Amino acid sequence: MSTNIVQRTTIIIPKSSELQFHEKVKIDKAYSITLPSTIVPFKRQDRFTIPIARILKDVSYESHLLKILKDCYSFRLQFSKLEDYDSSIFGDVASPGLSVNFIPQIADDSAGVYETNFNKTITAINQELKKLLYADINDESVLFNEFIVTPTALKYFEPTNEISYSLKKSIEDILEKSISTDFQYLEISYDSINNSDKFMVQFYWADVMASEDLIFTKKQDYKTEVGIFTIEEKLTNVDNTGLAGVRFVLDNSDDIVPMKTSFQFTPRHRTLLDISYKNEFIKPIGLHPKYKLSLHNEKSETPLQPPLLIQPANLIPEQADSTEYCDLVNNLDVCKLYLSWNLPKDFFMDKYQLKDDRMKETGLNLIGLYGETNLELPNYLIKKWGSEALFELNISQAHLPSSSSSSVPTFEIPLHSRYSKPMQNITSFETKIPYPNLFWACDLTIPIETFTSLGAAFIKEHGDETSIILSKNPYSRIISNFEQELQVLQKSPFHHKFLGFESYFDDNTVFYHIQPQLDINSDTNNQKLTFDLTIPVADLNDFNNVHIITLLVVMFSGFYILKKLFH
Amino acid sequence: MESATKLLFVSAILRLAFFSFGLYQDKYMEVKYTDVDYMVFTDASRFLYSGRSPYLRETYRYTPLLSVLLLPNNFLSPNFGKFLFMATDLIVGYLIIKILAKYGNLTALKRNILASIWLLNPVVITISSRGNSESLLIALIMMAIYFLLVVRNYYLSGFFLGLSIHFKIYPFIYLTSILFYLTGQRHQIYNLINEKSIKFSVSCIVTFFTLTSIMYYYFGYEFLYESYIYHLVRVDHRHNFSIYNLSLYFNSSIQNKDFFNKVESVAFIPQLLISFFIIPLKLSKIDLISTFFVQTFVFVTFNKVITSQYFVWFLCFLPFYLRDFQKNTKSFLYLALWILTQGIWLSFAYKLEFLGISTFYPGLFFSSCSFFIANVLLIGDCIDHIRSKDLHITPDSEKKNN
Numbered sequence A: 001m002s003t004n005i006v007q008r009t010t011i012i013i014p015k016s017s018e019l020q021f022h023e024k025v026k027i028d029k030a031y032s033i034t035l036p037s038t039i040v041p042f043k044r045q046d047r048f049t050i051p052i053a054r055i056l057k058d059v060s061y062e063s064h065l066l067k068i069l070k071d072c073y074s075f076r077l078q079f080s081k082l083e084d085y086d087s088s089i090f091g092d093v094a095s096p097g098l099s100v101n102f103i104p105q106i107a108d109d110s111a112g113v114y115e116t117n118f119n120k121t122i123t124a125i126n127q128e129l130k131k132l133l134y135a136d137i138n139d140e141s142v143l144f145n146e147f148i149v150t151p152t153a154l155k156y157f158e159p160t161n162e163i164s165y166s167l168k169k170s171i172e173d174i175l176e177k178s179i180s181t182d183f184q185y186l187e188i189s190y191d192s193i194n195n196s197d198k199f200m201v202q203f204y205w206a207d208v209m210a211s212e213d214l215i216f217t218k219k220q221d222y223k224t225e226v227g228i229f230t231i232e233e234k235l236t237n238v239d240n241t242g243l244a245g246v247r248f249v250l251d252n253s254d255d256i257v258p259m260k261t262s263f264q265f266t267p268r269h270r271t272l273l274d275i276s277y278k279n280e281f282i283k284p285i286g287l288h289p290k291y292k293l294s295l296h297n298e299k300s301e302t303p304l305q306p307p308l309l310i311q312p313a314n315l316i317p318e319q320a321d322s323t324e325y326c327d328l329v330n331n332l333d334v335c336k337l338y339l340s341w342n343l344p345k346d347f348f349m350d351k352y353q354l355k356d357d358r359m360k361e362t363g364l365n366l367i368g369l370y371g372e373t374n375l376e377l378p379n380y381l382i383k384k385w386g387s388e389a390l391f392e393l394n395i396s397q398a399h400l401p402s403s404s405s406s407s408v409p410t411f412e413i414p415l416h417s418r419y420s421k422p423m424q425n426i427t428s429f430e431t432k433i434p435y436p437n438l439f440w441a442c443d444l445t446i447p448i449e450t451f452t453s454l455g456a457a458f459i460k461e462h463g464d465e466t467s468i469i470l471s472k473n474p475y476s477r478i479i480s481n482f483e484q485e486l487q488v489l490q491k492s493p494f495h496h497k498f499l500g501f502e503s504y505f506d507d508n509t510v511f512y513h514i515q516p517q518l519d520i521n522s523d524t525n526n527q528k529l530t531f532d533l534t535i536p537v538a539d540l541n542d543f544n545n546v547h548i549i550t551l552l553v554v555m556f557s558g559f560y561i562l563k564k565l566f567h
Numbered sequence B: 001m002e003s004a005t006k007l008l009f010v011s012a013i014l015r016l017a018f019f020s021f022g023l024y025q026d027k028y029m030e031v032k033y034t035d036v037d038y039m040v041f042t043d044a045s046r047f048l049y050s051g052r053s054p055y056l057r058e059t060y061r062y063t064p065l066l067s068v069l070l071l072p073n074n075f076l077s078p079n080f081g082k083f084l085f086m087a088t089d090l091i092v093g094y095l096i097i098k099i100l101a102k103y104g105n106l107t108a109l110k111r112n113i114l115a116s117i118w119l120l121n122p123v124v125i126t127i128s129s130r131g132n133s134e135s136l137l138i139a140l141i142m143m144a145i146y147f148l149l150v151v152r153n154y155y156l157s158g159f160f161l162g163l164s165i166h167f168k169i170y171p172f173i174y175l176t177s178i179l180f181y182l183t184g185q186r187h188q189i190y191n192l193i194n195e196k197s198i199k200f201s202v203s204c205i206v207t208f209f210t211l212t213s214i215m216y217y218y219f220g221y222e223f224l225y226e227s228y229i230y231h232l233v234r235v236d237h238r239h240n241f242s243i244y245n246l247s248l249y250f251n252s253s254i255q256n257k258d259f260f261n262k263v264e265s266v267a268f269i270p271q272l273l274i275s276f277f278i279i280p281l282k283l284s285k286i287d288l289i290s291t292f293f294v295q296t297f298v299f300v301t302f303n304k305v306i307t308s309q310y311f312v313w314f315l316c317f318l319p320f321y322l323r324d325f326q327k328n329t330k331s332f333l334y335l336a337l338w339i340l341t342q343g344i345w346l347s348f349a350y351k352l353e354f355l356g357i358s359t360f361y362p363g364l365f366f367s368s369c370s371f372f373i374a375n376v377l378l379i380g381d382c383i384d385h386i387r388s389k390d391l392h393i394t395p396d397s398e399k400k401n402n
Helices: A015-024 A052-056 A064-070 A114-133 A165-175 A322-331 A357-361 A445-462 A476-491 A540-566 B003-028 B036-049 B064-069 B080-100 B108-119 B122-129 B134-151 B154-167 B170-182 B195-233 B245-252 B268-283 B288-301 B308-315 B318-324 B329-355 B360-388 B393-401
Strands: A005-012 A026-028 A032-035 A042-051 A072-080 A097-104 A154-158 A185-191 A195-208 A214-217 A222-231 A241-250 A259-265 A269-281 A290-297 A335-344 A364-371 A386-393 A410-414 A428-434 A437-443 A509-516 A530-536
Touching: A015 A222, A032 A222, A032 A241, A042 A052, A042 A165, A052 A064, A052 A195, A064 A072, A064 A114, A064 A165, A097 A114, A114 A154, A114 A165, A154 A335, A154 A386, A165 A195, A214 A241, A269 A530, A335 A428, A357 A364, A364 A410, A445 A476, A540 B245, A540 B268, A540 B360, B003 B080, B003 B108, B003 B122, B036 B064, B036 B080, B064 B154, B064 B195, B080 B108, B080 B122, B080 B134, B080 B318, B108 B318, B122 B134, B122 B308, B134 B154, B134 B170, B134 B288, B134 B308, B154 B170, B154 B195, B170 B195, B170 B268, B170 B288, B245 B360, B268 B288, B268 B360, B288 B308, B288 B318, B288 B360, B329 B360
Parallel strands: A005 A222, A269 A509
Antiparallel strands: A005 A042, A026 A032, A032 A214, A042 A195, A072 A097, A072 A185, A097 A154, A185 A195, A222 A241, A241 A259, A269 A290, A290 A410, A335 A386, A335 A437, A364 A386, A428 A530, A437 A509
């Protein structure tokens, strides 16, 4: 088995600058390729696949990442910038910020010590995680929030816009090369259950402006593939991406030659471009901030649902009435709208309030709330980073503000802030809440099963009629379409049972993500994906005054009452 | 129809009206009428109904007995509890009329006017019709008083007081007053042990310990912790009327405290010293129920947490206190100050809670100090009033002053 690291770099350039770009690519057959510096921004994804044996063989590594990996069955770290970027092509979608999901591997040799081993492992992972994410600070006073337990994994989250030096170093050690940290998305994953021998590191840059030449060179123990593509419009739609261009393979055996390549791929995570959401906190923001989200379509005729079942006309069975078919399809409950949210510990949701019938009547259905959900404690008495919530949003029940002429489904989620530590000279504590993830999750088995049974009923009903010759289910083309899609997804080399919010859904699910609407009034180019909120706190400078005055008032009052009783 | 019956009838109608409005508000308005605690009791009784512990509901900090009483919420009507609390609220009013009748010098009209302070009080009606359980507790205390003073059944009186202590610890402050009261003759404090007081205290103690043991047997440490221990160890960092509030918020955020900063651990000393010992000792023989009034007033004023529902704890004794009260400017001014300082506190609390403005210091702090002082002035005034009724003491002190 090869112990090579495989690097696959995919560059996507705009169609308009394709020729210009290709002309300038320099190939040194024996050694390297050089991509030109360019004024045209392009998208780039780098995916490194490393055989696990290669990285775990060298135990002398002082790598915190490897120490964690050794204790985990599965591990997935995702970092996504807190600024809006176009993630539609590769479907690399994560909650804004840094999320780490993992399943610890507990040594269970002899009976009775499982709990001890569990605590030992968990403590060790927590320690290493702290060192990994907080740049080797051994200082005990550095506050580190512990992970929470979700139904599928242990989870750590922080709404940060940067990765630590320690994490960067760990990645560089593994990849055996230096990396720059200006990416929008980073993912590190390892899954000993489903994908036992591979370790994966992936970067994505949504908007590269290469001011210098990009050089890819052959490297010992490395296989590098570089592809320069443009989007093939004919093969591209909301479900699929078609790419065409050239590909180069750099390994030690062969010369570097350009290979014409075109292909189509079907990501599990897709992005709806015609629908967006707007969100805000309703002002004034007190100790009970109210979050408001509304769904918008670019054109009023665009449905808010994913176009999953809008099949080409030739798929509609000839026996079926097309309007009847459309009605049927519209009533299939294939897709459900979800909101997944990482809430830092400065805030909490009240599950009792959210499970109230009146909340459900507004279309808000809390599916799960994990982590720190205590309703009373201040944030300085909370150990874990916060909580994770998953809501199902029901558009048909959503509130439709009467003011706007078009129907804009609107949802409101009540939050509560925790009391924060009093600080010197400060009366408001600044904190951040990342945007939630809003997506449709569609279960492909639903249309398959529905059409299969519909077809069976059809055959039963019309089977005797000689005018219709039925050899097979009239819906077979639709069914096979969905079955094909499922097969593609399950065979996809990129697919393994991921951790994170996807893990709450099964393998037959495809996701359609909805992007936040850009704030036109924003000064900067990058729309932030966080809310800046403040929590009022007491000023620690008043500490002594408060104590002395309290004591004096209570003492004098006590004496006053005693005097009244005894005079 | 007798006038008291009419009053009770009107009171019942009013409660039903508030309750019905509550149903409407819950359905159509942004802010709900039903008390959050009512949802807590209901959830807890649902757990109990399904054979599980009521403490599975977070923030359920009451005896399991409460969720037992609310079991019909699960099969009869979700509003059963509200009707129960409104009924106990009316029982309190009825007992107030009954106990007032003991004072022969009061006309029926005056009794009804005094009872209206409770029965027609919109604050009281709102609290019980929103589903707050305070009226149930007050009814138990009133029953204890009714059996003590009117029926003179000391076993039953002790039983009800024991029950009320099991429900919410604080009524234990009435124990000392009742024991002093039962010594009978003045100046015979050594006479604490007598037939009446033994009947009363044995019944009270047996009731409390039996109930608490039964609950402990069935619900274990969780019951002890949530119902009792929690109230001793809780971190009261969130803003409330109490003068200690800001100190407690500061202290809860500090790991290493020196003795000076441990306000919370010594706060109970003045509170209990005054309300549990000195006031009963000095006042209980002059006017027992008015003593309860002042005791509770002091207990609430010096407490580490004060919310407005605590005011009901002494409001129920107000009709007795006011029965022989002479209008005077000073008391009126103190009352005005009490209302004003509360209003000021509420305006700062509104800015903090709903506008997110840090009003902890000086705004909230000084308004809770002012409110505290207004309370203390009123307490002093009440003590003066009660002591002025003691014909044997007043001439003495007048002599001294001369």
